[in-house]
Amino acid sequence: MVATQSRSVAIVGSGPGGMYVAQALVERAPGSRIDIIDRLPTPFGLIRGGVAPDHQHTKRVDKKYSKTISLNERVRFIGNISLDRDVSIGELTGIYDAVVLAYGAPYDKTLGIKGEGKKNVFGSNAFVGWYNCHPDFINLNPNLEINSAVVIGIGNVAVDVARVLSRTTTEMARTDIADYAMKTIEVSSLKEVYMFGRRGPIEAAFTNTELKELGAMEAATTTVEMAQLPNQVPNNLDDKEKKVKGRILETLKELTKAKLERKRRTIQIQFLASPVEVLGNNQVEGIRMERTEVKDGRCIGTGKTFDVPCQMLITCIGSRAEPIKGVPFDQKAGIVTHRDGRIAPGIYAAGWVKRGAVGTIGTNRLDSYGVADLIVSDFKGKAKPGPDNFDSLIGSRKLRQVSFDDWLAIKQSEEETATEPAPRQKLNTVEQMIEILNKKN
Numbered sequence: 262m263v264a265t266q267s268r269s270v271a272i273v274g275s276g277p278g279g280m281y282v283a284q285a286l287v288e289r290a291p292g293s294r295i296d297i298i299d300r301l302p303t304p305f306g307l308i309r310g311g312v313a314p315d316h317q318h319t320k321r322v323d324k325k326y327s328k329t330i331s332l333n334e335r336v337r338f339i340g341n342i343s344l345d346r347d348v349s350i351g352e353l354t355g356i357y358d359a360v361v362l363a364y365g366a367p368y369d370k371t372l373g374i375k376g377e378g379k380k381n382v383f384g385s386n387a388f389v390g391w392y393n394c395h396p397d398f399i400n401l402n403p404n405l406e407i408n409s410a411v412v413i414g415i416g417n418v419a420v421d422v423a424r425v426l427s428r429t430t431t432e433m434a435r436t437d438i439a440d441y442a443m444k445t446i447e448v449s450s451l452k453e454v455y456m457f458g459r460r461g462p463i464e465a466a467f468t469n470t471e472l473k474e475l476g477a478m479e480a481a482t483t484t485v486e487m488a489q490l491p492n493q494v495p496n497n498l499d500d501k502e503k504k505v506k507g508r509i510l511e512t513l514k515e516l517t518k519a520k521l522e523r524k525r526r527t528i529q530i531q532f533l534a535s536p537v538e539v540l541g542n543n544q545v546e547g548i549r550m551e552r553t554e555v556k557d558g559r560c561i562g563t564g565k566t567f568d569v570p571c572q573m574l575i576t577c578i579g580s581r582a583e584p585i586k587g588v589p590f591d592q593k594a595g596i597v598t599h600r601d602g603r604i605a606p607g608i609y610a611a612g613w614v615k616r617g618a619v620g621t622i623g624t625n626r627l628d629s630y631g632v633a634d635l636i637v638s639d640f641k642g643k644a645k646p647g648p649d650n651f652d653s654l655i656g657s658r659k660l661r662q663v664s665f666d667d668w669l670a671i672k673q674s675e676e677e678t679a680t681e682p683a684p685r686q687k688l689n690t691v692e693q694m695i696e697i698l699n700k701k702n
């Protein structure tokens with residue numbers, strides 16, 4: 262067997278999927294060189310650009326990821342370099358013994374209904390990216406001079422969106438929400454936020470912890486109609502599920518008692534309704550919903566419709582990846598084509614581009630560890646030239662790569678410009694980040 266010392270791995274994407282592969286390789290292939298390439302100058306994917314700004318405790322996982330890079334001199338972060346735009350898959354496979362695609366699944370799925378293209382209709386990736394200061398979405402400009410908004414979906418992302426839309430500046434003081442987003446939300450005339458789920462309370466994907474937060478907000482009341490809730494969880498669930506769903510049902514029952522008076526905004530959770538048409542002219546003016554029922558685990562329409570006036574619509578119905586030139590792709594599933602993580606000799610998949618956009622940050626850990634094991638077991642033959650050749654390639658194209666030290670300088674600048682007690686004030690654009698670095702050098 263060839264010693265792992267001479268091996269090199271490129272990981273494309275520095276989100277949890279990619280970072281856990283790096284973490285495992287440090288232990289399982291000591292001496293190998295690992296380059297983590299990301300299209301943004303900022304590392305860690307959705308930890309920065311997806312996880313809700315008022316969930317700073319969740320974002321803290323970035324400290325562990327940082328250590329994987331800063332404590333291992335053979336691991337590098339190479340930001341601001343995009344696979345496809347700046348380098349091709351063929352170039353990477355010519356340079357590295359293994360290439361791991363962990364570039365996420367950030368494209369919003371669509372409802373596929375009439376009227377979806379109207380103004381003020383957004384997918385959750387775009388909307389969450391907007392309030393999280395993701396450079397792709399800072400110019401989204403949602404119009405919040407509105408009375409009501411509809412959020413489609415009853416998973417944790419939908420809960421995040423409904424909650425952030427209803428938070429006050431005081432509640433968000435300790436967060437890193439984009440300034441422009443907080444100002445827009447604070448002065449908004451928004452009164453009603455409806456959250457619609459196709460299925461019932463037992464099938465809902467939100468967790469009890471997230472749901473409970475909706476019941477404890479400074480200036481918003483969350484309501485659910487008792488008539489939509491079953492008396493108890495069904496008997497056909499296993500004991501663990503019964504416990505989990507039982508807690509959710511208890512929280513929902515608590516929410517039915519909410520008093521509506523005096524609070525600025527109301528979040529109404531409604532189950533068993535599916536969107537059939539977005540109403541309005543150029544701008545969304547409402548949504549037509551169809552009542553559904555769950556029979557033998559299947560959700561079916563009843564044919565009974567009702568209209569809900571709304572001037573903004575946010576769909577939280579999942580997302581998909583897009584193909585990279587030269588990499589097989591499963592259009593239906595919206596992920597790369599792979600067999601247990603192997604795409605082709607020397608090319609692997611990890612994270613959401615491998616499994617689809619489901620699961621938590623932690624779900625990526627074991628899965629990515631498995632991918633690292635595959636990589637190590639596949640190392641054979643003559644080692645490829647490795648990172649020095651990558652540097653020559655990037656140098657010859659005069660691309661502005663962002664190192665981990667550069668990222669630390671960006672991070673420091675964001676922390677220094679924050680107003681207490683906010684942890685950081687995020688820079689809005691890649692250009693602003695590069696300007697900070699140019700000034701420093």
Ligand SMILES: Cc1cc2nc3c(=O)[nH]c(=O)nc-3n(C[C@H](O)[C@H](O)[C@H](O)COP(=O)(O)OP(=O)(O)OC[C@H]3O[C@@H](n4cnc5c(N)ncnc54)[C@H](O)[C@@H]3O)c2cc1C
Pocket residue numbers: 273274275276277278279280298299300301304305306307308311312313316319342343344345363364365366367389418421611612613614619620621622623625
């Ligand atoms: C809105 C939202 C909130 C969430 N909140 C939570 C939460 O609170 N708790 C929890 O446990 N889980 C949460 N999750 C789930 C969690 O974020 C995911 O499990 C995880 O981020 C998936 O990791 P990933 O590495 O596959 O993708 P990502 O985190 O998306 O990382 C992909 C990386 O690839 C980079 N990239 C993309 N294209 C290219 C390219 N062409 N070249 C180079 N780099 C590229 C991106 O810039 C990004 O850094 C949330 C998800 C979403 C969408």
